[in-house]
Amino acid sequence: MSLIGHKALITGAGQGIGRACAEVFASQGADLVLLDKNSETLKEVSDKLTKTGSSIIARTLDLTDLGLLQSELESVRNMGVIDILVNNAGFDRPGTTAKISREGFEAVLGIHLTVPLFIIQLLLPSMRSAKWGRIVNVSSIYGLIGGKGEVAYSTAKAGVIGLTKSVAKEAARDGVTVNAVLPGLTRTPTIEKLMAERYKEMFISETPLGRMAEPEEVAKVIAFLASEDASYITGVALPVTGGWGI
Template sequence: MSRVAVVTGASRGIGQAIAVALAEAGHRVAVGYRSGGPAARETLDLISQVGGEGLLVRGDVGVRADVDEMFTAVEDAFGPVELLVNNAGIVRDGLAVTLSDADWEQVLRTNLHGPFYCARRALRGMLRRRWGRIVNVGSIVGLLGSTGQVNYASAKAGLIGMTRSLAREVAGRNITVNTVVPGPIGTEILSELSPERLAELSRMAPMNRMGTPTEVAAAVTFLASEAAAFITGTTLPVDGGISMGG
């Protein structure tokens, strides 16, 4: 069945792969982005290439007014939002002792407040329709921590708690809320790293490689499907085994 989906941070990398995968599954996809208009239009082109229908919606997920405008635009064009993928995120790395208030607050605003604002807005229609899927994109850093990423790790850990709490609140209305937790994923963000650092990231996983955006997108697409109707409140690692420990 075709649904209306919103994917935030969908202009590149994991978000782009998720948007295209949902379009391939037959859904109409709103491509959310804050900056990088050309990259967002590339995502829209990829959606068209797989025979899907897409829409560009620009806004900052950390600003409540922007979130409302984004969802209103989607509702006007496609109808009520039935699938939400909270993928938008930023990094502002630094050791805790020198981390600025601005870098702490901006990461929390985008990576934790933003998913809450989007989920709250999407739930209005989902609760009325008694059906919905929310998938939050976390990070292995939220489970394990990471030196120099106290702000990012805190936001991603908080996302897991938010997922579990929302899942309990809306489970009775046939709405599921889950988190996918990627490990090191081969995106353009990593292209600036040295070959030595890339090899180190690959060795972190028992599978001895980095994952791909399409592998994360496959997990998200499953959790957004009818087949995942009895899965909620879960944290699904897509990390090549890193979270097993040992």
Template sequence: MWSSWLKRFEVRFINKKVFVTGASRGIGQGIAEAFRAEGAWVIGTRTGEQCAPDEVCNEWFSADFTQLEQIAACAEFVRKTSPDVLVNNAGINKNAPFVDIDPDMFRTIQQVNVVAPFMLCQAAIPSMKQKGWGRIVNISSIWGKISMAHRASYSASKFALDGMTVALAAEHSIDGIIANSIAPGFIDTDLTHHMLGDAGIKALVSKVPANRLGQVSEIARLVLWLASEENTFIAGQNVAIDGGFTRV
């Protein structure tokens, strides 16, 4: 009995095509690897030169979302490949005091974090609607639920991404397309360690009720469940996965 139950979860995504942006490192890489481990055909985006298939993704698509024409090319690729699951994970951030924010940088952050997911969702929805089944998971942030000083550009983008997700759910849940966003908190990645250092991480962890950083695998498990056939009625939500940080 237990072996059959476990086997069912090991292949939740067999015969499913999954598209994950920003899959070359950190949270995106963990999500891509988790989908592939459960039988999905995984297509990931990354910047730089085109890359051959590897242990992370069955296919790679090279795109720099700071360039609008490359977003358009990626959207056309999504339209042709007709994924069953779309995970918009790629994002950028640059902290600055509000009055010092460079307008061009503000626009660039919105383009990568909002315009790119918007265009990819537009490209993915027609085939999902035709199949009567699809899942969209947008990777937001706790800074799309709350904010703080120097986060205006990033928070603006993540609040917008959440709003877009709610609108998607309102319009396309009836088509069998379930859209949600998740809001990761402080996650144990190379980037976190590089930006904060040991002392910064220790100070940060003291503010998290769970008293630790989150793990990429924890983010991936939540994304997979939201994207699976097990999720039949959770739509339009922005699920925080932050050890309780935004609730206390």
């Protein structure tokens, strides 16, 4: 599963699944471009990974500022071709159809759909010219089966699957694969901080493997899909759920 010789851009790399991706990718020899809006956590990750010998570029920005995102991506692109993209950054605005605000709905669609599409539009052309590229989009099992009280998030994550499959069809003949991972409950700082214990217990009791995922367990699947070893896999929406939802 070597990533030596590749440069990966990971969004939301400051903590959780994105941070675990940065760590796993660096351990496999990839050079990294790490984006996050939290300068403190991003610096912590980048300082730690610089010691691994990988080249690390870390940029703090709010990805939903598309003008800024474009100028940052143009500047990092000038430092070498980015041939792996992990669209991971995200957040939730819980709410039923009766309660969700238009602002909340659009914000969730923006970070999970508009931002990944925009980054793909900027990075895909050079992957296609190089005849090699990997895009891994982080969806959710809710994108497949829906979530009660999670109308915006489930809609956005279902959209991520549609985006993945459409770009996979467009880019396949140029050696670019595009896949989605669908995590179940994963022990990230946001889940630890925001999810009530009773909900965690409910998910765990419904999970055949009987526990949450660790972020590294999701990151290793993403790294596999980003590697040469996954050369004949494109357009999949792969659940990483410990059997939840089967």
